Amino acid sequence: MRVLVVQNFDDTGLGQVGTALTEAEAEVDLRKPYLGDALPADGARHDGLIILGGGQNALADETHPYFPVLLGLIRDFAARDHAVLGICLGGQLVARAFGGKNQIGGATEFGWQRIALTDAAKIDPVLATLPQQFPIFEWHDDTFSLPDKAVKLAESGGVSNQVFRIGRAVYGFQFHFEADCKLVRTWSDIFADFICSHHPDWAERLDGEMAVNGPEADAAGLAIARNWVAAIRR
Template sequence: MRVLVVQNYDNTGLGQVGAALREAGAEIDLRNAHHGDAMPQDASGHDAIVVLGGGQNALADDKYPYIPALLDLIRDFEAKDRSILGICLGSQLMARAFGGENLIGTSPEFGWRRISLTEKAQADPVLGALPKDFSSFQWHDDTFTLPEGAVHLAANEATQNQAFRVGRAAYGFQFHFEADQPLVRYWNASFPDLLRERQPGWLDRHEEEAAAHGAEADAAGLSIARAWVATI
């Protein structure tokens, strides 16, 4: 099992997705697209693709000129019925790739927040084993409309489109289910100035929030990660 991982921003990390891939014995082919790593021409050399998050938005082609080719690559993986996972920015790029509209700056969320599954998610192979309502970590400003034909899987009060599926196994997640407590602490250490500016008081209250929500979010996130890996 060979999985292409596209990193769009420094210090994002695979978190629980990486743990699930390692459990499955996957070979991880990491490409730092934002630093100019060459991208495959098509999906033929990989069994799945993971597109991670980032601080840029999904329409930032001028500063990140690899984005249009990445959209083509996402479409090729789906056309070849190979598993796709887009997280945060990755989900926004997936929405764009399949015809959704990106809505910039319209849906800010940060911290552990509640997620609710739709009725269709209860029969979904990746989400069906989860409770209908659970916590997960959020860090985003943007959202998107669902592509035509996509299956709506999750929502919350702040962001209607939290998860969707295209075809058999192309999954977009706006929420950071991969971000377990160690990864959130790593982000705190990696982006302290940004967090102090954008999320005042977060670094002081983080441990209390983690104690209240982290274990539930970690359990849900690992379940999602393992179930997605099983689609490959």
């Protein structure tokens, strides 16, 4: 199993998705196109594609000129029936690739939020094992409309479109299910100044909110990661 991982921002990381890939003995092909790494021409040599998050928005073609190439790559993987996973910015790019409209700003969620699954999630191979509601980590300001062929799988009280699927195994996630407590604490340290400028009380809130939400969120996130990896066809 060979999985292409597209990283869009420093210090993002695979988190619990990395754990699931390691368990499956997957080969990870990590590309950082924002630092100049080339993207493959197509998905012929990979079984799955993961697009991680980032601080930029999904329409930032001028500063990230590889975005149109990445959109084509997403569509190519889908046409080959290869699994695709977009997280946060990655999910917004998956939506854009299939005609969803990106909304820049006005959809801020930060910290652990409660997610509610839709009825369609009850038979979805990635989400069916999850409880109907659970907390998970969020960090975004943007959102998107669903592409025409997308199946909506989850929502939150603040942002309607949290998870969707296109076809068999193309998934867009708005929330950071890969971010377990360890990764959230790492981000809180690395991006402390940025977070403080937008959420000044986060350092005081972190430990308490992690104690309340962390165990349940970590369990849900790892289950999602394992279920998506299981959907990759070798």
